[in-house]
Amino acid sequence: MIPFKVVGVGPGHRDYLLPVALKAIREADLLIGSCRLLDEFRDEGKEVFPYHSNLPELLDFLEENRTERQIAVLVSGDPGYHSLLNAVSSRFPEDAYEVIPGISSFQVAMARRGKSWQDDLLVSCHGQDFGEIIEDVLNALESGRRVIILTDHRWNPGAVSGELLAAGSEFRRVWLAESLTAPEESFAETTLEALDGNREEYRLCVMIIE
Numbered sequence: 001m002i003p004f005k006v007v008g009v010g011p012g013h014r015d016y017l018l019p020v021a022l023k024a025i026r027e028a029d030l031l032i033g034s035c036r037l038l039d040e041f042r043d044e045g046k047e048v049f050p051y052h053s054n055l056p057e058l059l060d061f062l063e064e065n066r067t068e069r070q071i072a073v074l075v076s077g078d079p080g081y082h083s084l085l086n087a088v089s090s091r092f093p094e095d096a097y098e099v100i101p102g103i104s105s106f107q108v109a110m111a112r113r114g115k116s117w118q119d120d121l122l123v124s125c126h127g128q129d130f131g132e133i134i135e136d137v138l139n140a141l142e143s144g145r146r147v148i149i150l151t152d153h154r155w156n157p158g159a160v161s162g163e164l165l166a167a168g169s170e171f172r173r174v175w176l177a178e179s180l181t182a183p184e185e186s187f188a189e190t191t192l193e194a195l196d197g198n199r200e201e202y203r204l205c206v207m208i209i210e
């Protein structure tokens, strides 16, 4: 049986797509992914199965189709970082799939910051309540560690800043890394105080707090 591939396609721009990932995409008969990612590879002319955040449906589809066709499941960034790998590895045996790594959004954000990140706390509030991780974030900041947060529409930088200030954190330097590698990319320094309550629509965004 040919293993299906879970392919990390990086943060967006083709320059950040690994050649091995492009090879996996080109060898596949069928691509699965969000509409945004499938659009990126429309010129490959592959059959596609759009993923609309219905995880059980995606896993069932993989189960039913994996023996018939070479499938590539496309995910943004790296598949092992707040992505599909937990679900895939819970459902399928290890020899059923192969993982192609990708460059993660947090790696690009830290490259823009120009600092190493091995001592930092990496967290995500994409699809998870910030209340569940705020203690870890406060403790890390208190002990002098940098915190890198993947934000989402609900827990955007304004909401995260409001929670941190309400919990007593103040005077922190913050960088917002938005739409990384896209033409509209921005990387800007600000503060928790300036972001607090900001209701602006953020794009894909990684928040760095020091």
Ligand SMILES: C[S@@+](CC[C@H](N)C(=O)[O-])C[C@H]1O[C@@H](n2cnc3c(N)ncnc32)[C@H](O)[C@@H]1O
Residues within 6 Å of the ligand: 011, 012, 075, 076, 077, 078, 079, 080, 081, 082, 083, 103, 104, 105, 106, 126, 149, 150, 151, 152, 177, 178, 179, 180, 181, 182, 204, 205, 206
């Ligand atoms: C479900 S997580 C997936 C993370 C992905 N596996 C990775 O390694 O980057 C989605 C979050 O990643 C961040 N993200 C992904 N692509 C990004 C980009 N191009 N620019 C900024 N943040 C990005 C955003 O915080 C977004 O809400």
